[in-house]
Amino acid sequence: MKPFSTMKLAVAFGTAALAALLTAPANAAIVLGGDNGWEVSYGGFINLFFTQSDFDSQVPACAGPTCSEDSTHMQEGLLPAFHTLTAKSPEIGGLKGTAQITFAPDSSGSKAQRLNKGGAMIDMREVFFNVSGDFGTISAGRTLALFQRQAILKDMTLFGVGALVGPDGGGTSLGRIGFGYVYPDFRTRFTYKTNDINGFNLEVGLFDPQETTGTAAEETDTPQFQTEMTYTTGFEGGSFNAWAGFLWQELEVQASTGGATGDIESFGWNVGVDVKMGGFNVVGSYYDGQALGTLLFPNVAQSYACDAFNCEEAENDGFYVQGTYTFNGKTKLGVSYGESNQDGTATGAPESDNSLWTVGVYHDINSWLKVVAEYDHQDSETLGNEADIFGVGGFILW
Amino acid sequence: MFSKINIVRFLLALLVTASWSPLARADEDIWKSGLNLYVRLTEQDDAASGRPVPNQHPVNLDPAAIANSLIDIQVWDKHWFKKDEIEEVFSPEQARLLGQQLAIALRKASPGQDIVFAVSRTDTKFLGFRDLSYTAGRAFYSNDRLNIIIGDFMRPPDKFQERATSSAGVMEIKYYFRHGRRDDPSDFESAVMTGDGVEVYNEGGKRRLDWLVIDVNRASAARLAEEKAGEEANAPVSDEALRQEAARFAQERREMRLEMARMRKEVGSGQTGAESTAPIESRLKTLDELRQKKLISDEEYERKRQDILNDL
Numbered sequence: 168m169k170p171f172s173t174m175k176l177a178v179a180f181g182t183a184a185l186a187a188l189l190t191a192p193a194n195a196a197i198v199l200g201g202d203n204g205w206e207v208s209y210g211g212f213i214n215l216f217f218t219q220s221d222f223d224s225q226v227p228a229c230a231g232p233t234c235s236e237d238s239t240h241m242q243e244g245l246l247p248a249f250h251t252l253t254a255k256s257p258e259i260g261g262l263k264g265t266a267q268i269t270f271a272p273d274s275s276g277s278k279a280q281r282l283n284k285g286g287a288m289i290d291m292r293e294v295f296f297n298v299s300g301d302f303g304t305i306s307a308g309r310t311l312a313l314f315q316r317q318a319i320l321k322d323m324t325l326f327g328v329g330a331l332v333g334p335d336g337g338g339t340s341l342g343r344i345g346f347g348y349v350y351p352d353f354r355t356r357f358t359y360k361t362n363d364i365n366g367f368n369l370e371v372g373l374f375d376p377q378e379t380t381g382t383a384a385e386e387t388d389t390p391q392f393q394t395e396m397t398y399t400t401g402f403e404g405g406s407f408n409a410w411a412g413f414l415w416q417e418l419e420v421q422a423s424t425g426g427a428t429g430d431i432e433s434f435g436w437n438v439g440v441d442v443k444m445g446g447f448n449v450v451g452s453y454y455d456g457q458a459l460g461t462l463l464f465p466n467v468a469q470s471y472a473c474d475a476f477n478c479e480e481a482e483n484d485g486f487y488v489q490g491t492y493t494f495n496g497k498t499k500l501g502v503s504y505g506e507s508n509q510d511g512t513a514t515g516a517p518e519s520d521n522s523l524w525t526v527g528v529y530h531d532i533n534s535w536l537k538v539v540a541e542y543d544h545q546d547s548e549t550l551g552n553e554a555d556i557f558g559v560g561g562f563i564l565w
Numbered sequence: 566m567f568s569k570i571n572i573v574r575f576l577l578a579l580l581v582t583a584s585w586s587p588l589a590r591a592d593e594d595i596w597k598s599g600l601n602l603y604v605r606l607t608e609q610d611d612a613a614s615g616r617p618v619p620n621q622h623p624v625n626l627d628p629a630a631i632a633n634s635l636i637d638i639q640v641w642d643k644h645w646f647k648k649d650e651i652e653e654v655f656s657p658e659q660a661r662l663l664g665q666q667l668a669i670a671l672r673k674a675s676p677g678q679d680i681v682f683a684v685s686r687t688d689t690k691f692l693g694f695r696d697l698s699y700t701a702g703r704a705f706y707s708n709d710r711l712n713i714i715i716g717d718f719m720r721p722p723d724k725f726q727e728r729a730t731s732s733a734g735v736m737e738i739k740y741y742f743r744h745g746r747r748d749d750p751s752d753f754e755s756a757v758m759t760g761d762g763v764e765v766y767n768e769g770g771k772r773r774l775d776w777l778v779i780d781v782n783r784a785s786a787a788r789l790a791e792e793k794a795g796e797e798a799n800a801p802v803s804d805e806a807l808r809q810e811a812a813r814f815a816q817e818r819r820e821m822r823l824e825m826a827r828m829r830k831e832v833g834s835g836q837t838g839a840e841s842t843a844p845i846e847s848r849l850k851t852l853d854e855l856r857q858k859k860l861i862s863d864e865e866y867e868r869k870r871q872d873i874l875n876d877l
Binding site (some may be wrong): 210211212246249251253265267269292293295297306310311316320325326363399401402403404405406443496531534535537562564 | 600610696716720721724725726728729730731732733734735736739741742743744746749
């Protein structure tokens with residue numbers, strides 16, 4: 168075990184001070200529907216898609232009936248159902264508070280099991296609160312992480328299907344996760360975000376470090392760092408938005424299957440632009456780094472490997488480009504292509520390349536009803552399959 | 566590879582870059598609420614012929630007079646599925662807010678500055694659903710008139726994206742609105758009911774439907790007079806003839822303005838008087854009466870109705 172360094176001590180004190188600051192103003196009693204200035208709201212959406220897919224195995228020597236499968240399936244898209252409760256405080260002494268809880272049940276399951284995601288459990292995606300003032304916003308709790316957040320929020324498959332893990336699976340689809348960006352996931356953290364500075368925003372955060380096994384074989388004794396900087400500006404008829412993000416985490420492997428021990432340093436950076444002009448919208452996103460994983464960080468079992476002598480991180484990169492055109496503010500036509508790639512290591516981490524083409528139509532019938540038709544072609548070494556997927560479905564929003 | 570010291574340096578560099586950004590804007594917020602509602606001073610935009618004539622800024626205008634002149638601006642739009650064809654450009658709440666804030670902005674603005682704004686309203690729509698929308702525009706005082714160019718008119722928010730992002734830790738989406746330009750008409754092409762101090766801009770014989778030119782005092786006085794006439798019409802006065810006359814006058818004014826807007830729209834869309842909607846309405850009513858009296862069959866009714874509609 169390494170000694171508790173000065174750096175770690177400073178981080179611990181900083182975290183404690185941040186926590187003390189956050190709890191200080193929490194002295195208001197919430198009365199639902201009361202006249203004390205609190206505002207409580209509830210919103211959400213539910214979606215379901217009908218998908219028709221044709222899967223083929225990518226295993227080179229695969230032969231026989233198990234190497235391909237056609238599938239009709241009814242399942243949710245990249246988003247599960249969201250149910251969000253938000254409480255907003257009155258402004259007192261220049262401070263405004265927000266508390267939010269989002270639970271995300273599934274509208275579908277796998278073909279083999281009605282219930283999914285560990286039985287009747289509900290995915291609690293968000294449990295956090297914000298305190299805002301002239302200094303900016305301090306946030307504590309769990310919500311979508313910063314690294315690659317913009318990439319997923321601007322992805323047109325957010326309201327579609329995108330890639331699938333397999334033909335019969337349950338829960339959400341992958342969208343472009345692992346086919347253009349690594350899933351940011353909903354993570355527990357303390358963050359600080361600046362107010363708007365001439366179009367710039369900077370958000371930095373200390374995140375709960377992630378382990379693969381959660382056993383003593385792995386040790387994480389420093390927080391994970393993530394940050395996101397955005398710049399937005401408008402012009403007559405359009406807007407320009409650019410962002411950059413960063414992630415760092417150190418994981419100490421104390422016992423590996425290969426025998427060696429060592430530090431696994433995950434780090435990544437990402438950049439992107441989103442340009443809107445009239446009905447046209449172009450989005451480009453790129454990331455690079457090591458030990459990020461291809462689909463999910465920090466599911467790092469595949470993103471590093473140890474042999475008898477040392478442990479080595481795999482290199483990762485990926486991108487996607489997307490072009491859409493929206494007619495009458497209601498009907499969006501879009502096409503996108505993206506890749507996520509990993510280089511293999513001498514110690515045994517696999518090389519893995521994924522790509523996805525998507526063409527979709529997303530139509531708002533009104534302000535609370537959206538219908539979607541999408542075609543996707545995925546080619547994934549990580550999942551070991553190639554598939555053509557056609558999906559039609561809809562969302563209701565409140 | 567990427568040491569802790571380098572992480573700290575990276576974060577500091579980002580913060581310094583943001584703080585000392587050379588892209589600092591010259592805009593000045595007069596009023597702001599959240600990310601998307603504002604009244605703001607900005608640089609004067611270009612005219613079609615190049616640099617515009619400097620505005621008559623600063624200028625003192627009465628906030629109530631501005632609000633009164635904005636409340637009464639209405640547009641006529643053709644809807645097949647509802648009777649009410651008249652729509653307010655600004656809701657009363659929007660007009661009051663703009664009246665207050667535009668008055669402040671016009672007092673602070675320099676001749677080289679315009680005012681851009683974005684305001685919201687909530688309207689009850691189909692099946693009783695309440696929908697939020699944004700209206701954005703550009704305002705300036707020139708030739709002794711308040712000029713307002715409408716950019717985005719009743720633009721709906723992207724509720725699906727808002728819900729997805731607000732459930733991902735991003736509490737508010739920033740919209741970028743079109744404020745309208747002197748040198749380029751916007752998509753706002755509804756027929757404005759002009760008169761009583763409200764006109765649309767005319768450049769070389771070409772009407773700009775998105776550009777309102779308002780004589781604030783005259784428009785405000787007209788509104789107050791109309792209000793007074795309405796009140797008198799409803800008041801229990803002893804002189805019944807006078808009360809009826811006031812009510813009739815107010816009604817005639819409204820009908821006249823509606824008709825003028827309708828005629829302008831028809832002229833704008835290239836229709837002739839003979840093909841206007843008024844005779845069509847009359848013909849449709851006659852046709853309805855004939856069917857009700859069973860003088861024509863349903864089949865004849867449908868065929869003739871289609872013929873009339875084809876004349877549109």
